[in-house]
Amino acid sequence: MIRVSIKRDKTGLVREFTIRGHSGFDEPGRDIICSAVSAIAYTALGGLQELAGVVNHKERAGYMKFQLPLLDNEEVERTARIILDTMVIGLRQIENTYGSYIKVVDEEV
Numbered sequence: 001m002i003r004v005s006i007k008r009d010k011t012g013l014v015r016e017f018t019i020r021g022h023s024g025f026d027e028p029g030r031d032i033i034c035s036a037v038s039a040i041a042y043t044a045l046g047g048l049q050e051l052a053g054v055v056n057h058k059e060r061a062g063y064m065k066f067q068l069p070l071l072d073n074e075e076v077e078r079t080a081r082i083i084l085d086t087m088v089i090g091l092r093q094i095e096n097t098y099g100s101y102i103k104v105v106d107e108e109v
Contacts, residue, residue, distance in 0.1 A: 006106040014084035019064045023052055023101035033101045036094050044087035052079045
């Protein structure tokens with residue numbers, strides 16, 4: 001199962017996300033759930049880098065972690081918020097259809 005942990009601050013801004021595991025839906029290379037989760041996460045990271053200038057993630061097989069640094073620019077923070085919220089929406093849509101293979105936990109810290 002893929003486990004996604006979303007951590008938000010008191011304003012609702014996603015400060016961190018961690019994605020762990022493999023769905024087990026199909027064999028590696030043919031697993032549509034792992035592919036979908038990866039596509040959403042990498043698109044979010046690309047958007048954060050290209051549109052907000054934010055790069056701060058670690059990854060290895062079956063693991064990705066991103067931490068949003070403190071931002072002192074309101075426009076950059078708004079852009080990061082939109083990208084990260086859109087990522088969460090996409091991951092939840094996968095969970096709604098394939099809940100046996102992915103679990104998204106979204107919490108305020």
